[in-house]
Amino acid sequence: MSPVATGSIGTLRELLVEQLNELYAAEKHYEAMLPKLADSAASPKLAEALRAHLVETKQHVARLERVFGELSSKPKRTESGCSRGLMEDCRVLLARPRVEAHVRDAAIIAAVQHVEHDEMAGYGCAKTWATMLGMQGAAAELAKTLAEEKKCDADLSRIAETLNKAALEPVGSSH
Numbered sequence: 001m002s003p004v005a006t007g008s009i010g011t012l013r014e015l016l017v018e019q020l021n022e023l024y025a026a027e028k029h030y031e032a033m034l035p036k037l038a039d040s041a042a043s044p045k046l047a048e049a050l051r052a053h054l055v056e057t058k059q060h061v062a063r064l065e066r067v068f069g070e071l072s073s074k075p076k077r078t079e080s081g082c083s084r085g086l087m088e089d090c091r092v093l094l095a096r097p098r099v100e101a102h103v104r105d106a107a108i109i110a111a112v113q114h115v116e117h118d119e120m121a122g123y124g125c126a127k128t129w130a131t132m133l134g135m136q137g138a139a140a141e142l143a144k145t146l147a148e149e150k151k152c153d154a155d156l157s158r159i160a161e162t163l164n165k166a167a168l169e170p171v172g173s174s175h
Helices: 012-040 044-070 081-095 101-132 136-168
Strands: none
Touching: 012 044, 012 081, 012 101, 044 101, 044 136, 081 101, 101 136
């Protein structure tokens, strides 16, 4: 998330709102991308993890909407260049022909973890700023989402340990 994506920012509250708008845009795009990534995954375990995170992503959007309510603000889908680039990377990955299944799964995990790390940075900053501004309800909502993003990243790392080993094997290998 980019803390300088749009116009001037004069206060920490304005910076928080901008960060929340970027997170909102990213979550909405991710909500549309996750089912495509899950459908493209060869590993049932990876597909299941992506579908489970889709359910969480919908909750993340709802939490952000509650946070905007606490701020008496309406969400705007302000995309950061980073978020836009990460979603484009996912689209390009899905469009690549003739990628061996285990290698595609490894690439999907890498792409999703890039998104997760971007979101963790954004939610971490937003939570800190909300806390500093005395917005405890918003900070609590953001902390829940941050914890889920971290868990998703850790789950993907565990899945990758097996899938990346499978990607090492040449196609048609007897192993």
